[in-house]
Amino acid sequence: MSGLLLVLLVALIFVVLYQVARSSEMVARIQGEEIFDKKRNKILAFSMLVVYAAFMVGIYYCHQYMMPLMAPEAASDHGQSYDFMFEITCYVTGAIFMLTQFLLFWFSYKYQRSGDRAPYYFAHSTKLELVWTTIPAIAMAVLVAIGLKSWFTMTDMAPKGAMQIEIVGKQFNWISRYPGPDGVLGKRYFTNINDKDNLLGLDWKDQKNMDDIIVPNGELRLVKGKPVELIIGSRDVIHDVGLTHFRMKMDAVPGITTRIWFTPIITTREMQEKTGNPNFVYELSCDQMCGKGHYSMRAVVIVETQAEHNIWLKKQQSYYAQNHPEVNPPAAESTSVPVDTTKKITMK
Amino acid sequence: MSNEATIHQHDVHTHDDHSHHEHAHHEHKQHFLTKYVFSQDHKIISRQFLITGIFWAIIGGLMSVFFRLQLGFPEETFKVLNTFLGDWAPNGKMDPEMYYGLITIHGTVLVFFVLTAGLSGTFSNFLIPLQIGARDMASPFLNMLSYWFFAVAGLIMFVSLFTSTGPASGGWTTYPPLSALKEASMGSGIGMDLWLASMSLFVISSLLGGLNYIVTILNMRTKGMSMTRMPLTIWAFLFTAVLGVLSFPVLLSACVLLIFDRHMGTSFYLSEIYIAGKALPNVGGSPILYQHLFWFLGHPEVYIIMLPAMGMASEILSTHSRKPIFGYMAMVLSLIGITVLAFLVWAHHMFVTGMSPFLGGIFVLLTLLIAIPSAVKVFNWLTTIFRGNIRFTVPMLFALGFVSLFISGGLTGLFLGNSALDIHLHDTYFVVAHFHIVMGISAFFGMFAGVYHWFPKMYGRFMNNTLGYIHFFITFAGSYVIFWPMHYEGLAGMPRRYYDFTNWESFKQFADLNHMISIAAIIVFFAQLLFVFNYFVSIWKGKKVTTQNPWNANSLEWTTPILPGHGNWDGPIPEVHRWAYDYRDNGDGGDFIPQNVPLRDGEESH
Numbered sequence: 026m027s028g029l030l031l032v033l034l035v036a037l038i039f040v041v042l043y044q045v046a047r048s049s050e051m052v053a054r055i056q057g058e059e060i061f062d063k064k065r066n067k068i069l070a071f072s073m074l075v076v077y078a079a080f081m082v083g084i085y086y087c088h089q090y091m092m093p094l095m096a097p098e099a100a101s102d103h104g105q106s107y108d109f110m111f112e113i114t115c116y117v118t119g120a121i122f123m124l125t126q127f128l129l130f131w132f133s134y135k136y137q138r139s140g141d142r143a144p145y146y147f148a149h150s151t152k153l154e155l156v157w158t159t160i161p162a163i164a165m166a167v168l169v170a171i172g173l174k175s176w177f178t179m180t181d182m183a184p185k186g187a188m189q190i191e192i193v194g195k196q197f198n199w200i201s202r203y204p205g206p207d208g209v210l211g212k213r214y215f216t217n218i219n220d221k222d223n224l225l226g227l228d229w230k231d232q233k234n235m236d237d238i239i240v241p242n243g244e245l246r247l248v249k250g251k252p253v254e255l256i257i258g259s260r261d262v263i264h265d266v267g268l269t270h271f272r273m274k275m276d277a278v279p280g281i282t283t284r285i286w287f288t289p290i291i292t293t294r295e296m297q298e299k300t301g302n303p304n305f306v307y308e309l310s311c312d313q314m315c316g317k318g319h320y321s322m323r324a325v326v327i328v329e330t331q332a333e334h335n336i337w338l339k340k341q342q343s344y345y346a347q348n349h350p351e352v353n354p355p356a357a358e359s360t361s362v363p364v365d366t367t368k369k370i371t372m373k
Numbered sequence: 374m375s376n377e378a379t380i381h382q383h384d385v386h387t388h389d390d391h392s393h394h395e396h397a398h399h400e401h402k403q404h405f406l407t408k409y410v411f412s413q414d415h416k417i418i419s420r421q422f423l424i425t426g427i428f429w430a431i432i433g434g435l436m437s438v439f440f441r442l443q444l445g446f447p448e449e450t451f452k453v454l455n456t457f458l459g460d461w462a463p464n465g466k467m468d469p470e471m472y473y474g475l476i477t478i479h480g481t482v483l484v485f486f487v488l489t490a491g492l493s494g495t496f497s498n499f500l501i502p503l504q505i506g507a508r509d510m511a512s513p514f515l516n517m518l519s520y521w522f523f524a525v526a527g528l529i530m531f532v533s534l535f536t537s538t539g540p541a542s543g544g545w546t547t548y549p550p551l552s553a554l555k556e557a558s559m560g561s562g563i564g565m566d567l568w569l570a571s572m573s574l575f576v577i578s579s580l581l582g583g584l585n586y587i588v589t590i591l592n593m594r595t596k597g598m599s600m601t602r603m604p605l606t607i608w609a610f611l612f613t614a615v616l617g618v619l620s621f622p623v624l625l626s627a628c629v630l631l632i633f634d635r636h637m638g639t640s641f642y643l644s645e646i647y648i649a650g651k652a653l654p655n656v657g658g659s660p661i662l663y664q665h666l667f668w669f670l671g672h673p674e675v676y677i678i679m680l681p682a683m684g685m686a687s688e689i690l691s692t693h694s695r696k697p698i699f700g701y702m703a704m705v706l707s708l709i710g711i712t713v714l715a716f717l718v719w720a721h722h723m724f725v726t727g728m729s730p731f732l733g734g735i736f737v738l739l740t741l742l743i744a745i746p747s748a749v750k751v752f753n754w755l756t757t758i759f760r761g762n763i764r765f766t767v768p769m770l771f772a773l774g775f776v777s778l779f780i781s782g783g784l785t786g787l788f789l790g791n792s793a794l795d796i797h798l799h800d801t802y803f804v805v806a807h808f809h810i811v812m813g814i815s816a817f818f819g820m821f822a823g824v825y826h827w828f829p830k831m832y833g834r835f836m837n838n839t840l841g842y843i844h845f846f847i848t849f850a851g852s853y854v855i856f857w858p859m860h861y862e863g864l865a866g867m868p869r870r871y872y873d874f875t876n877w878e879s880f881k882q883f884a885d886l887n888h889m890i891s892i893a894a895i896i897v898f899f900a901q902l903l904f905v906f907n908y909f910v911s912i913w914k915g916k917k918v919t920t921q922n923p924w925n926a927n928s929l930e931w932t933t934p935i936l937p938g939h940g941n942w943d944g945p946i947p948e949v950h951r952w953a954y955d956y957r958d959n960g961d962g963g964d965f966i967p968q969n970v971p972l973r974d975g976e977e978s979h
Contacts, residue, residue, distance in 0.1 A: 091886075139762065143958065148698075148954065153700075263551065304878060313548075
């Protein structure tokens with residue numbers, strides 16, 4: 026019923042508008058097309074100024090409304106330089122935007138049709154054209170230079186001693202794997218995958234797998250100030266590890282291993298204090314369309330101090346042990362891990 | 374023998390067969406089927422493209438209204454969704470599978486059916502013969518086939534909406550493995566097969582059209598119409614066709630390989646997959662290969678959409694400012710620059726796929742290079758209206774709106790093209806905002822400008838002005854209201870193609886904003902219906918065109934009769950003596966000199 030009403034309402038509005046439009050044409054005929062056109066042209070030219078003013082006020086208002094809702098400051102060292110570069114690009118493009126939009130609307134208003142002025146026959150000027158080929162070219166060169174420098178830094182090899190964590194996507198959740206005491210992730214192959222007791226298809230012939238820890242909800246536990254390298258994989262379709270707060274993103278592609286690294290610099294708790302939001306949490310979102318549950322493919326990222334991390338690690342049981350309770354790997358070994366990793370850091 | 378007579382003879386000679394053919398047609402009344410349905414007249418075919426494009430734009434627009442209802446009001450239910458989507462929206466709440474189906478088909482339809490076929494199909498067909506002085510396309514028959522392949526492609530896509538597993542739902546890019554494995558999503562079933570079939574036919578349509586446009590432009594220009602005297606519209610259509618002819622076949626190959634992977638057990642795109650409880654036998658393929666193939670078309674496709682809009686905006690800005698286009702050669706060179714670069718930037722869509730970062734670096738450089746010809750175009754448009762004598766007709770407003778949107782959307786490309794910034798913005802609402810403004814709305818504005826400007830030539834009547842102005846102001850304001858705030862959402866990391874954000878601590882604060890955007894989108898959608906209404910009513914009821922050249926324009930289409938028949942000119946085709954932008958004192962009180970007016974004594978050609 027309401028649908029029918031809506032259709033009728035729209036039809037009615039159209040008919041009314043059409044009648045108004047028709048009558049305005051009648052007016053035109055009565056007044057004489059020439060005079061009517063002139064008047065209308067003036068009004069429209071003025072409306073270009075109004076549109077421009079509304080446009081600028083709108084931008085200002087939008088900015089005021091949005092800024093408090095934005096993500097807090099970047100939580101990684103790379104993210105900090107990202108924000109800086111973003112700002113520079115904003116200034117460059119913002120200046121061009123303001124200049125060109127102003128000229129567009131101002132010229133429209135200023136050079137509206139008038140009886141007493143002949144349009145200026147101006148078809149070509151090599152000088153002008155060179156100017157606005159060269160200036161954008163220089164601006165681009167600057168942006169490219171800054172961009173590439175930053176790009177090659179961030180895509181360079183992870184620093185030695187970086188913590189390695191594997192993160193694997195599947196429809197529709199993330200699974201994370203920590204290397205365990207030996208600090209090395211063992212081999213895995215997709216044919217070994219089994220949803221019951223081998224989520225990632227670890228190869229049990231590889232001894233390095235024996236101490237690996239798997240967190241089936243994909244939780245990432247990172248240490249403040251310690252570089253982390255994410256080894257990214259996928260079990261089924263393409264997913265994407267999106268880390269908004271760290272300004273990082275990388276696809277998870279079946280059959281291919283991808284990597285990113287960065288150094289978290291603000292712990293979750295510190296960020297909760299900074300934002301004044303006790304529920305603040307770093308989130309990992311899937312950013313590549315992966316099917317029906319794409320929008321729900323969420324994992325939590327926790328940045329903590331080394332001490333907190335050690336406590337957490339101590340509580341973890343290796344995936345092998347979890348699924349093979351009969352063979353109990355020596356528990357003492359896992360306690361030695363955190364100590365090891367701290368050493369690595371201090372050495373660095 | 375006088376010069377005139379020689380020309381005439383020449384004319385008769387070259388168009389001999391053709392005109393005889395025409396005359397035969399004129400003599401006995403044509404059957405409705407051959408005149409309006411299986412027509413070989415480029416003007417009828419162009420209207421077929423346009424009206425089919427309008428049909429698809431309504432479908433695609435309506436889809437966006439539906440998924441905006443979901444995005445803006447994730448907690449509510451809507452009866453209208455149940456009415457249209459049936460079991461896909463039980464109790465008025467859209468199923469996520471259908472949500473993904475809708476965004477996929479919305480994208481596919483708008484990009485290919487509306488902004489490729491509807492835009493370049495319509496205007497290339499309509500304007501190429503009229504503006505270069507030809508009686509029809511080089512091959513009217515292939516031209517007709519081009520439309521009918523498109524129509525069948527559309528029909529198949531339409532049918533796919535009604536399959537039990539729903540239409541393709543992997544996004545308009547349909548990346549495998551998602552699109553290759555029917556276990557991965559419902560839309561990867563028969564819906565995906567129909568999508569691939571439809572796109573393959575569409576590629577054929579586009580090739581038939583494109584080859585025809587190129588051949589016609591290169592070979593069938595009237596006497597005196599040298600390449601550098603062609604209106605910029607024609608240059609734009611030429612490069613659009615070149616882009617299409619060189620890149621669409623790559624999409625076809627991507628589709629064919631995907632069909633093989635889906636049905637014949639090959640592993641072009643598949644490797645090491647465990648899905649639905651079992652490991653697939655496929656190893657050795659690469660999903661990235663598909664992305665390379667797809668974007669090798671996908672990126673030029675953006676320019677296939679943009680160039681015709683640019684060409685028409687150039688023409689319209691010049692005509693309605695009563696000034697020549699500024700820097701004609703620079704405009705042509707920038708078109709060439711964009712065309713060449715369009716083939717060299719595709720991998721900027723793939724910075725975060727794990728592609729070699731070094732390769733990424735090269736693509737950053739090449740991508741940002743495109744900003745230079747684009748900037749040249751913008752400054753030339755601005756200089757074109759500078760010190761003009763602007764008539765604010767509806768097409769002129771849309772052309773000005775086009776420039777504004779092109780600037781706004783083009784500048785955000787500098788963020789996304791720079792891999793170091795893209796690594797955060799990729800696949801967020803920033804991208805959605807960027808491409809909707811620059812190749813969605815701004816191309817639409819070019820198209821609207823073209824429709825309002827050439828409607829008098831198409832139907833011998835004007836579209837209603839008042840409705841046109843209302844259409845412009847609502848659409849212009851609405852576009853910015855919808856898409857401007859999305860930049861901020863994207864900067865905050867809000868991912869695109871999400872069905873619901875309520876469970877996300879990082880994105881749920883935008884609920885009110887999404888609410889507002891949805892309302893704006895619905896209003897803008899209805900404003901487009903107003904355009905459709907205006908279009909169809911004006912075909913029969915619009916104000917009649919009484920003069921041959923209602924806009925006082927220079928190009929050749931305005932030398933034809935008000936409603937040209939098949940063959941365009943009753944007498945011989947006019948000869949061209951000057952460039953298309955001689956907007957200046959004609960020595961007789963007029964402010965323009967059409968292309969077919971001979972040079973005055975002592976006048977030098979441009």
